[in-house]
Amino acid sequence: MAETSFHKPVAKIKRKKSLAQRLSENKAVQQSSAIVLPVLLGVVIFALWQTQVLHKMFGTDVFTLPLPTKIASLFAQNLPAVWINSLATIKAAGLGLLFGSILGYVVAILATFFPDMGKGGLYLVGAFASIPIAALAPVMNNWTKDVSSTASVRSMVSKILVVTLVCAADMTLNAYRGLTEVKPYSEDLMATYAASKRKLLFKLRIPNSVPYIFTALKVSVPASIMTAVVSEYFAEYIVGVGREIRENIVLSQYSIAWVYITAACIIGIVAYALLMLAQSILMKKFKPV
Amino acid sequence: MEMKKVPLTKQKWFQVLFWILFIIVAWEVGASVVAVTKRTPENVMPHLYQILAAAFSTKPVSSGMSATMVVLTSARATLLRAFGGFLLGAALGFVFALLMQMSKAVEKMIFPYLMLIQLIPVLGLAPIVLAITGDINKSRIIIAAILSFYPVANNTLAGFKSVSKERYELMATYAAKKYQIYGKVLIPAASPYFFTGLKIAAPLAVTASILVDTLQGDGGLGCMLSQSLKHAMSIYVFWLIVFFSAFVGIFSTYLISFIEFITSPAKRAAWNGRSLEKKHRRAAMKAARKEYRKEKEDGRDLISQTCSENKA
Numbered sequence A: 001m002a003e004t005s006f007h008k009p010v011a012k013i014k015r016k017k018s019l020a021q022r023l024s025e026n027k028a029v030q031q032s033s034a035i036v037l038p039v040l041l042g043v044v045i046f047a048l049w050q051t052q053v054l055h056k057m058f059g060t061d062v063f064t065l066p067l068p069t070k071i072a073s074l075f076a077q078n079l080p081a082v083w084i085n086s087l088a089t090i091k092a093a094g095l096g097l098l099f100g101s102i103l104g105y106v107v108a109i110l111a112t113f114f115p116d117m118g119k120g121g122l123y124l125v126g127a128f129a130s131i132p133i134a135a136l137a138p139v140m141n142n143w144t145k146d147v148s149s150t151a152s153v154r155s156m157v158s159k160i161l162v163v164t165l166v167c168a169a170d171m172t173l174n175a176y177r178g179l180t181e182v183k184p185y186s187e188d189l190m191a192t193y194a195a196s197k198r199k200l201l202f203k204l205r206i207p208n209s210v211p212y213i214f215t216a217l218k219v220s221v222p223a224s225i226m227t228a229v230v231s232e233y234f235a236e237y238i239v240g241v242g243r244e245i246r247e248n249i250v251l252s253q254y255s256i257a258w259v260y261i262t263a264a265c266i267i268g269i270v271a272y273a274l275l276m277l278a279q280s281i282l283m284k285k286f287k288p289v
Numbered sequence B: 001m002e003m004k005k006v007p008l009t010k011q012k013w014f015q016v017l018f019w020i021l022f023i024i025v026a027w028e029v030g031a032s033v034v035a036v037t038k039r040t041p042e043n044v045m046p047h048l049y050q051i052l053a054a055a056f057s058t059k060p061v062s063s064g065m066s067a068t069m070v071v072l073t074s075a076r077a078t079l080l081r082a083f084g085g086f087l088l089g090a091a092l093g094f095v096f097a098l099l100m101q102m103s104k105a106v107e108k109m110i111f112p113y114l115m116l117i118q119l120i121p122v123l124g125l126a127p128i129v130l131a132i133t134g135d136i137n138k139s140r141i142i143i144a145a146i147l148s149f150y151p152v153a154n155n156t157l158a159g160f161k162s163v164s165k166e167r168y169e170l171m172a173t174y175a176a177k178k179y180q181i182y183g184k185v186l187i188p189a190a191s192p193y194f195f196t197g198l199k200i201a202a203p204l205a206v207t208a209s210i211l212v213d214t215l216q217g218d219g220g221l222g223c224m225l226s227q228s229l230k231h232a233m234s235i236y237v238f239w240l241i242v243f244f245s246a247f248v249g250i251f252s253t254y255l256i257s258f259i260e261f262i263t264s265p266a267k268r269a270a271w272n273g274r275s276l277e278k279k280h281r282r283a284a285m286k287a288a289r290k291e292y293r294k295e296k297e298d299g300r301d302l303i304s305q306t307c308s309e310n311k312a
Helices: A019-024 A027-050 A053-058 A068-077 A079-113 A115-129 A131-143 A151-180 A188-194 A197-234 A241-250 A256-285 B011-038 B049-058 B067-102 B105-118 B122-133 B136-161 B167-174 B177-215 B223-230 B235-263 B265-297 B300-311
Strands: B060-062
Touching: A019 A027, A019 A188, A027 A053, A027 A068, A027 A131, A027 A197, A027 B105, A068 A079, A068 A256, A079 A115, A079 A197, A079 A241, A115 A151, A131 A151, A131 A197, A131 B223, A131 B235, A151 A197, A151 B167, A188 A197, A197 A241, A197 A256, A197 B122, A197 B177, A241 A256, A241 B122, A241 B177, A256 B105, A256 B122, A256 B223, A256 B300, B011 B049, B049 B235, B067 B105, B067 B235, B067 B300, B105 B136, B105 B223, B122 B136, B122 B177, B122 B223, B177 B235, B177 B300, B223 B235, B235 B265
Parallel strands: none
Antiparallel strands: none
16 A cells, blocks of 8 residues: 555556446356246255155145155156147137237227227226136126037036136237337327228337237236136036046045146246247347347 | 318217217117017116116115115225225235345246246136135135236236336446336336236226125125126116126226326326417317408418419
């Protein structure tokens, strides 16, 4: 400390950085920590589960909360049954999502054509979105009693209908925003081109709504699976991941129930991953100009 | 100076009323069709007046209670737990968002799992939570809390992230302490996002609580719902519960909007500004009309008319 900056100016005052500061400025550390930290947490939880510390924390036993290794081995053993039930859930969720999204989008387009009354209808759709699924599912069951004489078919129809309604509400609200919240002056520009209403729709509104479709899907893809699982509880025909969870718990076969819970989680995660993939491909094409 | 009238179709109350009437008419048409074609129309689609009559009838349906009493007593059990779970989940969601904002490491550690919670069909977990806790009230609260946790945490975190760099810089020039930055900038900025999260979470909490009810015969809306479906009591109890839960789901969202309105000064100011503007406009309109009448009495309107014609 002999040379202070008292007499001659020093170019740069070097202060020793703390370890935390250095770590936070290191790019490689930051990037790797985004992977390492969550994995670390996962490993810790897994270890706690496997060593039954988790059981002591929740005050439960290996019977109700089986060890991960046991769930995995049972999953492998029951693969065919799990697959059949998963397929039923995927069918209900997927078809409902498809129909619901199309329906919701069409309603949104209709609302842009009749802006005055359409907007009022949207308030109602918004209110409709907050109706509990648990109330919707039994109603749909009753309404679809006469669709088919086979229980499996009419149960499937009712499940698809519930999922459709839930997804349609999401899609309508988001798509309407996408169709109407266009860039300022772009509507005026289209007017100076003397563009017809149809042209306006196809050249301006629909391309503008693509990101909003994905916003809606990000909500409705997980919601569709949750809805399918819940409406299986109320359905007449016993099939599907959700129903199996419940049936097995009634029979006190908790480990099998956990297998189906795992299956439900896998379906949810895979569906979301697929959505993200589709988004990354499509959004490149429809990049907002 | 003629007051310009807003056409009826552009007014919000008329639009909403129109659609509500539309739904009522559609329902009644459906109910009339069902009444003719089905053997048990009250199971499929009863007339709305039948449901209303059931709501006001004093005839006992189950253990000496009328249908409305059954619904209300079971609703108390269900909704109280839903509310408890909702509060717990919302509080935890806020705290986790705060923690993630405070520490990058915590954010990196927890955020992927936060995403995972959203992807897992949590309601599918309801039976197992019931099995673990062994208590229906606890599992109602836990499931409602898990479901409300995610939207609140995610939205609040997005709110914290929405704070622009300039605001931090401004606070830095004020030499603000960290807790001051949180208190004065971050939390107020995140509050609209937080309320958006709450609005998503509230109906979810109600759904969760009703669903957990159906798992065990211990009272509650969901339990009555499934009993009524099995014809253990009047089917109208089922319809009352359906409409009641729909109402609660919708009402909860509006309730939170109202709470947001009360608690956030910005929203209130906007509202006051709007009503003040309306007041001014009305006053101006009145004054203009008065002047116009006066002009007419004075016969000056003729002059002004000719003037404007000349200009044209």
